[in-house]
Amino acid sequence: MRLILEVWRQASPQAQGHFEPYEIADAREEMSLLELLDRLNHQLIEANQDPVAFESDCREGICGTCGIDVNGTPHGPEDNVPACGQHVRSFHDGDTVRIEPFRAAGFTIIRDLIVDRTGLDRIIQAGGTVAVDAGTAMDADSVLVTHEQSEQALDFAACIGCGACVSACPNGAAYLFTGAKLKHLSLMPHGRMERGKRAVSMVAQMEHEFGPCSQIGECALACPAGVPLSAIATVNAERLRAMLRHRDN
Amino acid sequence: MAETDIDALRVVGREIDGHVPDVAPALAWEDRLLHYNLVNPSNRRGFTIIVVGTGLAGAAAAAALGELGYNVEVFTYHDMPRRAHSVAAQGGVNSPRSRKVDNDSIERFVKDTIKGGDFRGREADAFRLGQEGVRVIDHMQAIGAPFAREYGGQLATRSFGGVQVSRTYYTRGQTGQQLEIASAHALSRQVAAGTCHLHARQEMLDLIVKDGRACGIVVRDLVSGAVRAMTAHAVILATGGYGNIYYKATLAKNSNATAIWRAHKRGAYFANPAFVQIHPTALPLMSQWQSKKILMSESLRNDGRIWAPKAKGDTRDPNAIPEDERDYFLERRYPAFGNLVPRDVASRNIRERIDAGYGVGPLANAVYLDFRDAIGRLGRSVVRERYSNLFDMYTEQTGEDPFTTPMRIAPSVHFTMGGLWSDFDMMTSIPGLFVGGECGWSYHGANRLGANSLLSGCVDGWFTLPYSVPNYLAGYLGEPVLPLDDPAVTETLAEVEARTQRLTANKGIHGPDYFAERLGGILDVYASVSRNPADLPGAIREIRALRDQFWREVKVIGTADRLNQELETAGRVADYLELAELLVLDALDRDESAGAHFRTDHVTPDGEAMRDDDHWTFVSAWQAPPTTGPGAGKPIRNYEPLVFTAVPLQQRNYK
Numbered sequence: 001m002r003l004i005l006e007v008w009r010q011a012s013p014q015a016q017g018h019f020e021p022y023e024i025a026d027a028r029e030e031m032s033l034l035e036l037l038d039r040l041n042h043q044l045i046e047a048n049q050d051p052v053a054f055e056s057d058c059r060e061g062i063c064g065t066c067g068i069d070v071n072g073t074p075h076g077p078e079d080n081v082p083a084c085g086q087h088v089r090s091f092h093d094g095d096t097v098r099i100e101p102f103r104a105a106g107f108t109i110i111r112d113l114i115v116d117r118t119g120l121d122r123i124i125q126a127g128g129t130v131a132v133d134a135g136t137a138m139d140a141d142s143v144l145v146t147h148e149q150s151e152q153a154l155d156f157a158a159c160i161g162c163g164a165c166v167s168a169c170p171n172g173a174a175y176l177f178t179g180a181k182l183k184h185l186s187l188m189p190h191g192r193m194e195r196g197k198r199a200v201s202m203v204a205q206m207e208h209e210f211g212p213c214s215q216i217g218e219c220a221l222a223c224p225a226g227v228p229l230s231a232i233a234t235v236n237a238e239r240l241r242a243m244l245r246h247r248d249n
Numbered sequence: 250m251a252e253t254d255i256d257a258l259r260v261v262g263r264e265i266d267g268h269v270p271d272v273a274p275a276l277a278w279e280d281r282l283l284h285y286n287l288v289n290p291s292n293r294r295g296f297t298i299i300v301v302g303t304g305l306a307g308a309a310a311a312a313a314l315g316e317l318g319y320n321v322e323v324f325t326y327h328d329m330p331r332r333a334h335s336v337a338a339q340g341g342v343n344s345p346r347s348r349k350v351d352n353d354s355i356e357r358f359v360k361d362t363i364k365g366g367d368f369r370g371r372e373a374d375a376f377r378l379g380q381e382g383v384r385v386i387d388h389m390q391a392i393g394a395p396f397a398r399e400y401g402g403q404l405a406t407r408s409f410g411g412v413q414v415s416r417t418y419y420t421r422g423q424t425g426q427q428l429e430i431a432s433a434h435a436l437s438r439q440v441a442a443g444t445c446h447l448h449a450r451q452e453m454l455d456l457i458v459k460d461g462r463a464c465g466i467v468v469r470d471l472v473s474g475a476v477r478a479m480t481a482h483a484v485i486l487a488t489g490g491y492g493n494i495y496y497k498a499t500l501a502k503n504s505n506a507t508a509i510w511r512a513h514k515r516g517a518y519f520a521n522p523a524f525v526q527i528h529p530t531a532l533p534l535m536s537q538w539q540s541k542k543i544l545m546s547e548s549l550r551n552d553g554r555i556w557a558p559k560a561k562g563d564t565r566d567p568n569a570i571p572e573d574e575r576d577y578f579l580e581r582r583y584p585a586f587g588n589l590v591p592r593d594v595a596s597r598n599i600r601e602r603i604d605a606g607y608g609v610g611p612l613a614n615a616v617y618l619d620f621r622d623a624i625g626r627l628g629r630s631v632v633r634e635r636y637s638n639l640f641d642m643y644t645e646q647t648g649e650d651p652f653t654t655p656m657r658i659a660p661s662v663h664f665t666m667g668g669l670w671s672d673f674d675m676m677t678s679i680p681g682l683f684v685g686g687e688c689g690w691s692y693h694g695a696n697r698l699g700a701n702s703l704l705s706g707c708v709d710g711w712f713t714l715p716y717s718v719p720n721y722l723a724g725y726l727g728e729p730v731l732p733l734d735d736p737a738v739t740e741t742l743a744e745v746e747a748r749t750q751r752l753t754a755n756k757g758i759h760g761p762d763y764f765a766e767r768l769g770g771i772l773d774v775y776a777s778v779s780r781n782p783a784d785l786p787g788a789i790r791e792i793r794a795l796r797d798q799f800w801r802e803v804k805v806i807g808t809a810d811r812l813n814q815e816l817e818t819a820g821r822v823a824d825y826l827e828l829a830e831l832l833v834l835d836a837l838d839r840d841e842s843a844g845a846h847f848r849t850d851h852v853t854p855d856g857e858a859m860r861d862d863d864h865w866t867f868v869s870a871w872q873a874p875p876t877t878g879p880g881a882g883k884p885i886r887n888y889e890p891l892v893f894t895a896v897p898l899q900q901r902n903y904k
Contacts (some may be wrong), residue, residue, distance in 0.1 A: 012811070013580045028536055030648075045760040045815070053814055057327070057501040058337045060425055060543045061642065065332050071802055085645045111812045118449065119327045121437065129438035130392045133311040134711045135384065137391035141348065144402030145395075153395035154420055157427060161331055185300055190391045 001027040001093045005040060007052055008100035009063040012106050019098065029089040033076055034059060034066060035089055037099070037113075059084040061224060064160035067167070068113050069100045074164035074222040082162060082224035102163055104172035106210040112246075117163045117247045118178055119209040126205035127198040128181040130190050153187035156180040158225040165219035171211035176219040178206045179231030182238045197248045198237035206235075254786060255838055260880040262887035265518070265870055268672040269373045274895050275356070277373035278380055281673060285716055287722035293318035294444075295609070296722050298728055299466055300606055301508055302452045303330035305703060306686030307487030308432040310718075315439030319722075322479060323445050324816075325434065325833040326452040326503060331433040332896075334489060334501040335441055336879065338425025339546040340409060341417035342703035343462060345379045346384045346452055349406070353414040355379040356895065361412045361702060365591060366666070366694020367860060369521070369868065372893055374691040382704050383760040386418050386473045388711060392435050394427040396420055402745055409547065410700040422546060422638040428511060432710070450619075452817065453508045454745045456484065456515045456682065459637035459737040463512075463682035464730070467745045472818060473809040480731040480737045483681045483718055485514060487710065490665035492525065494825045495777075496769020498662035499531055499544040506823040508690050509669050510828050514768055517677040520670035520690035523835035526845050527778050528593035531661030532646055533615035535736035537620025542661035545618075546639055549698045550588045551634065552623035553656070555599070556578050557616045561606040567617055567655045578602060585904055591697050593778075593845045593858070596660035600778045603659065613658035624652065630876035634805060657890075658780060664702060665695040665846065667835075670870040670889070675709065676868070685709035685716055690868065695844025718744045726856065747844040749809050752819045757804035764799045768792065768822070768829055770902040776836050781849040785837040789830055796826040805841035831871055831884060838886060855904070862898050866891050 003024045010017030020041055029041065034056050037210070041051035057065035066083040070076040088224030099113065107115040165176035181237060182199055185191030191198075214231050220229035270280040271688065289294065296319050300311040303325040311323045327333065331617050342655040345358035358379040363372060380879045385402065390396055396418050397405040406415040420427040439445035450471045457465040457478060465480030470782045491506035492498040494502050531542040531548055556575045579598060580587045586624050588595075599616050624632050629652065633640070647657075686706040693701060731738060775781070775788035799822065807813045842851040842858035843865070851859045 028538065030535050031538050032540075035540050038540055039538055042760070042762075044808060046496065048804075048806065053812055055328075057332055057503050059336060059541050060337060060501060061645070062337050062423065063332045063334070065327065065499060087648070089648060101308040114330070114812070118328060121331075124434055125441040126435045126593070129434045129441075131438065132388070133316045134309075134388060134715065137387040140387045140390040140396070141346075141403050145389070145398050146402055147398045147400045150395045150398040154423075154427070157393070157395055157430070159421075160426070161292070161329065161430075183395060184395070188390075188393055188395060191393060191553060200527060207872075 001029065001088065003027045003036070003088070003091060004096040005114055006096060006098040007113055008039070009052070010109050011111065013071070013110060017062050023026065024212050027088050029087065031087045031088045032059070033068070033070060033088070034084050051232060052113060053111040056084060061085050064162035067102050067115070067162045067164060069102060069147070069167060074102060074167040075224060079221045080224055080226050082160070102167035104166045104169070106166060106172050106174065107163060120161055120163060120174060122179065122209065123174060123178055123202055123205045127194070127201035128185070130185065130188070132190055133192060137190070145189060149187050153184050154185040155228060156231060160225050162224060164222040164224060166210060168218040168222035169211065169214055170216070171214045173213045174206050174210040175213040175232040176223060176227055177234050178202055179234035180227045183234045186238065193249050195238070195249050196242035196245055200243040203235060203239045253864035258789070258834055258883060259838060260883045260885045262872060262885040263886045265678070265889045266672070267371060267889050268369070268674060274373040274376050277673065278377040282716060285720040288719045288723050288726070290318055290666045292726060294320055295332070296320060297322060297479040298718060299324065299479060299484045300487065301466065301485065302333065302489065303327070303433060303436065304335040304487060304489055304686055305429055305432055305706030306335035306710040307333070307485070308421070308429070308436045309707060310485050310714040311445050312432065312435040312439050314718065315442065320482060321439070321445040322448065324448045324451050324453060324466070326450060326471060328449055328859065330429050330436050330447065330459035333429060334504050335703070336426045336429040337501065339422045339544065340548050341407065341419035341424045341700045342385065342428060342707065343409070343700040344381050344382045344389065344704065345416055345418050348387065349415055350660050351414045353416050354689050355383070357414065358382070358416065359629045360896045362657065362692060363694065363893065364700040364899070364901060366692070366696050367858065367901060368694060368862070368866065368893060368898055369524070369891065370694030371691050371868070371891060372895060376895070378705060378711065381708045385704060385711065387705045389428055389431055389707065394420060407548070407776060412698065413505040427701055428557050428707065430727050431703040453488070454820065455741050456512045456740055457731065458515045458679060459731055459735065461516070461780050462680045465738065467741050469871055472812050476742065476749070478733055478742050480720055480738065482725055482728070482730060483683065483687060485683045485714060485718065486669065487685040488688045490668065491828060494768065494829055495662040495772050496765050497534065497542050499528060499541070499542050503748055504543060505824070505830050507821050507824045510824040512669060512679070512682060514873050516679045516873070518670035518681055518872050519571070519666040519831060520868050520870050521666070521835065522832040522871065523589065523776065523846050524665040524695050524844065525662060525840060526592060526666060527596040528663035529592055529599055529660050530618060530658045531663070532612055532643070533657055533659035534612060534845060535610070543642070544598050544663060545643065545656070545658060547592070549618060549636060549639060550595070551636065552627070553588065553618040553620050554622060555588050555616055555618055557602045557607040557609065562611070562613070567609070576607070583904055591696065591848070592699070597778045597847060600660050610657045613657045617655035618658045619655035620651055621655070664697055665694060666690065666697055670868065674720065675713055676717065676721065679723060683714060685714055693710070695846055703782045710803035748820070749816070752803065752805050752816060753809050753824070755800070755803055755805065756824050757802040759802050759804055759821040760815060761803055764795060764803065765818070765822045765825065767795055768825055771795070772829060776833050779847045779849055780836045782837055785833055788833045792826065792830045792833065799823065799826055805808070817827065834884060835869055835871065839865060841871065857901070860900070866898070
């Protein structure tokens with residue numbers, strides 16, 4: 001299969017970027033989009049040209065390292081699938097595929113398709129954690145958790161931290177990411193102890209680096225972990241709860 | 250094989266001491282804890298500890314040492330700690346909490362672990378793994394991992410390969426993700442508290458050793474390209490396994506051996522490099538461009554039946570092959586364990602069928618894992634509930650539906666039991682250099698049991714290194730870290746710069762991946778599921794020739810003063826080309842079969858791995874070759890004898 005790739009090339013955060021067209025004459029349906037980029041880089045290296053910088057690691061959908069916008073959609077054409085699970089079979093012979101980095105004010109481009117997503121990690125550092133030191137926890141069987149609650153916590157804890165939600169949002173908001181962590185920890189017995197305090201600190205950090213929620217819901221369609229859209233409502237619900245209660249928990 | 254062949258390649262060194270307390274193995278850890286030196290809380294911030302890697306073991310060790318009040322410098326080549334490959338473990342984490350009435354216990358856990366490892370791991374370490382493993386679940390649940398719960402509110406467990414009890418705790422098919430994220434977030438808490446300092450996108454390229462002690466590391470900033478040194482009182486490596494040396498493995502693309510290989514070259518012994526686990530149920534390669542292999546959880550073998558056509562080269566649609574023309578070869582050969590034989594046995598048998606011409610799929614490189622009978626017996630909905638995320642993953646990757654077409658699976662390199670040798674305190678042969686997780690060795694012997702790797706990462710990081718590292722530090726109270734202008738620092742920095750310079754200056758013709766692929770091919774043929782000693786000296790010659798070719802012909806596009814992924818790959822491949830030789834040498838040297846190390850000249854009459862306990866009940870601890878003297882250029886194989894008292898030596902039998 002023949003594909004034309006229009007790939008964003010940018011040498012550094014300060015440099016001016018541009019789309020560069022490339023032809024892949026022997027793309028195959030079973031290639032993932034990352035393998036398509038591998039193929040392109042192989043071609044470029046053979047021709048002594050600078051390969052495209054892009055990130056990936058586990059290539060099985062769980063590490064959250066990969067992230068590219070494909071024809072304007074985070075990760076690629078299929079909903080709720082990370083770039084490593086998106087395949088060339090979604091395209092047709094002769095198609096043009098435009099590949100660019102995740103676009104959001106909160107993500108700086110480092111080089112080509114690589115962006116700085118550490119703003120998400122700073123939201124976690126602000127309070128997405130549980131204040132229990134090693135060795136001090138009580139027996140986990142003495143803390144009862146219903147089957148339903150544990151499964152629900154996992155629905156939100158499944159977030160892989162890729163940042164597709166931010167890129168999908170016209171405002172570059174990190175509500176789905178932040179709400180997923182607030183909800184997950186609010187459903188955990190120990191996590192509940194800092195529920196109010198956490199909501200205040202995480203939301204403040206989120207608003208410091210990312211945009212306001214657009215309430216449109218592209219984030220949940222892009223999310224490779226299938227985090228429920230209700231996570232975005234959690235952000236305001238948890239913040240309001242904390243404002244009204246004035247308590248740590 | 251003539252005795253002289255191997256003597257031309259290596260020197261037999263000395264017996265080394267694992268520093269296991271001289272008590273019964275079950276009491277060793279308790280005894281060691283009693284005798285450990287402590288550091289007063291007010292003195293802890295005066296000690297700097299470097300942790301390399303933020304997987305389960307690294308993030309946990311950093312967080313726990315930070316919680317205790319030490320100054321911790323944490324390095325990862327990822328953009329965030331949470332990305333480390335621990336995140337990809339699926340099935341679960343073992344813990345011998347023994348709540349059920351299925352007669353589990355710490356002793357039984359140790360027996361399963363030692364026997365599963367074919368008696369080539371250290372017994373006292375396995376006891377510590379079980380003893381500290383009891384509280385892992387409590388801690389991980391407290392810091393945010395939502396373990397599966399029964400309807401009564403208690404923790405749920407499931408069974409895993411090689412055991413007869415139910416001790417595996419899980420969070421759907423993403424247990425590694427939940428444990429990794431919980432640990433990475435605990436590290437984030439210490440970053441916010443100011444005890445841990447995170448250095449992301451920085452890759453360790455060398456170890457600084459002064460007067461025989463580990464004093465720091467050299468790192469390259471992967472964005473700016475700047476190379477710098479950091480010194481500390483102790484260094485912990487938690488940098489994962491070296492399975493990517495086989496080129497296409499189930500490991501993450503960036504997982505590499507550089508940190509441990511550089512440490513080895515600075516004096517750390519390398520234990521059992523030939524012990525590499527080949528997982529039986531990975532997705533087969535479907536095209537030349539497939540960049541890696543993807544694991545499908547071992548749990549699928551609970552309900553899936555593995556078969557190959559009875560006729561060679563049968564290219565019919567699997568559903569068109571009638572029952573009497575299917576060979577359920579694991580059930581045929583191992584009636585007692587059937588499809589649930591341990592990983593090494595399953596992998597060897599699958600590979601044998603494929604190599605004998607019975608492989609299926611477009612590249613004839615797979616066998617079938619068929620759920621037809623399970624769907625018939627249990628119904629579609631039960632099968633969906635048990636395996637939905639795995640089936641979805643299979644469909645996502647292959648475009649095929651396992652409900653209607655049998656899965657195609659093939660063995661893939663997955664885990665390395667070998668790694669840097671360490672004593673009972675997890676300290677390597679370089680004082681001050683510690684290891685945690687897969688980059689070390691010890692528990693898993695010659696074969697790791699499923700769900701024991703998440704456990705070892707948690708136990709090493711949360712509940713072993715926080716005890717043993719302070720014991721070492723206590724002897725250096727009041728000493729400053731090595732100054733950055735010390736010759737040991739500047740010389741190591743200069744060596745790293747020179748190596749980088751050599752790579753970028755080379756005007757070669759092939760990118761580094763070209764060599765990685767060829768090296769993987771050599772190892773796959775000669776040092777994979779079985780090893781024929783007659784072939785191994787030739788494999789070493791091929792590796793040496795490839796290494797020479799690499800340094801002549803490698804091409805690294807771009808400069809070293811910016812983000813340059815080709816340069817990163819080239820450095821890693823250069824190290825693989827050295828480690829591979831040691832791996833094959835170890836396979837040639839270990840004149841027995843044990844677990845995943847299956848030598849074609851050591852086979853029982855019914856085709857199973859045959860150990861030689863009289864001569865090989867020890868861990869090989871390889872020392873880098875001396876540069877001068879009679880043994881110049883030859884690696885030295887030291888040995889730590891293994892003693893089994895709680896679990897007597899016995900032949901494995903899964904028939």
